[in-house]
Amino acid sequence: MIPGLKPKEATAIINSLLGGVVPKIGVQHITVGRSPEVDAFIQALEDVKQGHSMVKFWIGDFGSGKSFMLHLLNTVALKQKFVVANADFTPDNRLYANDGKGLALYAAIMDNVAIQTKPEGGALPVLLEKWIEQVLLQTGQNHQIPLTNIRQPQHLPLVQQSLMQTINDITEVGGFDFGLVVLKYYEGYISGDEGLKRNALKWLKGEYHTKTEARQELGVRDIIHDLNYYDMLKNWCKLFVHMGYSGFMINLDEAINLYKISTAVMREKNYEKILSIYNDCFQGKVNHLFINFAGTREVLENERRGLFSYHALKSRLETNKFETAAIRDFAQPVIRLLPLDNNEIFVLLKKLKEIFDFNYNVTLEISDGDIQQFMEELFNKPGAAEFLTPREVIRDFLNILSILRQNPGLDKQHLFGELQVRDERPQDAFMADIEEL
DSSP states (O other), rough: OTOOOHHHHHHHOOOOHHHHHHOSSSGGGGGOOOOHHHHHHHHHOOOOOOTTTEEEEOOOOTTSSSHHHHHHHHHHHHTTTTTEEEEBTTTTTTTSSSSSHHHHHHHHHHHHHHTTBTTTSHHHHHHHHHHHHHHHHHHHHHHHHTTTTTSSGGGGGHHHHHHHHHHHHHOOOHHHHHHHHHHHHHHEEEEEEHHHHHHHHHTTTTTTOOOOHHHHHHHHSSSTTTTTTHHHHHHHHHHHHTTTOEEEEEEEEHHHHHHSSSSHHHHHHHHHHHHHHHHHHHHHSSSEEEEEEEEOOHHOOOTTTTTGGGGHHHHOOOOOOTTTTTOOOOOSSEEEOOOHHHHHHHHHHHHHHHHHHHHHHHOOOOOHHHHHHHHHHHHTTTTHHHOOHHHHHHHHHHHHHHHHHHHSSHHHHHHHHTTOOEEEEHHHHHHHHHHHH
């Protein structure tokens, strides 16, 4: 039995991995072989807690565990009292755009805001209401008004003044409209007007696409858009820290979708935005912010389309020339994720078997020797050395466990013999250079 494993976590782990995706919760129970990376990350979190900011690039081959690593970082950061958020780059989500794709990325980030008591995301309303309660308590103490009375209509101006004072202290660009919308949320919170709360939250999450609509529903003059969303993220970071959180960590996965942008000018603009964020964090222009990017080696190293095609980024992201596979430098901005070795994969599969049994309340007759035989069958298949990834190993193993659970009379050895290795790499990513010619 795995210590501390909860039924909800076990279900999330099995269902997600069977579907080929990383579970949002419980990843700490299936972590193997990443202790040095996690230890270095914890040290980086301590620096961010002290007011520094940081950017990390997690680089590895397709299926090497980049997304898993980001989810593991979430679990660690949540325990360190960070607010965290995840978003994937897609053809419709970018860092820089002039057609709403930057705003779409912001909306995805804010929709996935998580805290330790709500790790699956959707925590923004919880955070807003927690902050409002803090302001109510502080306002009551400052003016000697009992907490039971501070919500009364006659005290509304005092509370509004306190809310706006805090916002003015912590925000820079867009602070006025941000403050007005938070006041609208407060009005809805106190009066029980769910419609007003919903509209305010819609604005704060970047879901208004026209100023006219926002003005009609909230009376504000501006909205969050492609050109100001990053400033708004910095405002949120300051607000979270003001509330008592350690900082704001944002994970941005699937950077291959920036690499695949077809026009060189737009691709360069996105890389320029990465450079701007990088400089802000390492030059002290923003505090308590931690941003992680995840991508393949092509995303980083390709001289024509990757980050190295932008000279200012290449000079900052080149690997420490003294680093080797045996001697690692986890303090540098780029962390290369090396593949799990066979011993680590064996330990991982043993853990997954325990979690599977716990989830379904069964005890499948799969011994350590059976796991070793499964690995030998799979790793000796044609193409295994080139194409086999941890993702495929895990899914094949869980698929066999699922079949055996529902068909206990089947021969394990026969199932092992049916294993095949497939090339699961997305072909369009590797064809991008050709398409540009």
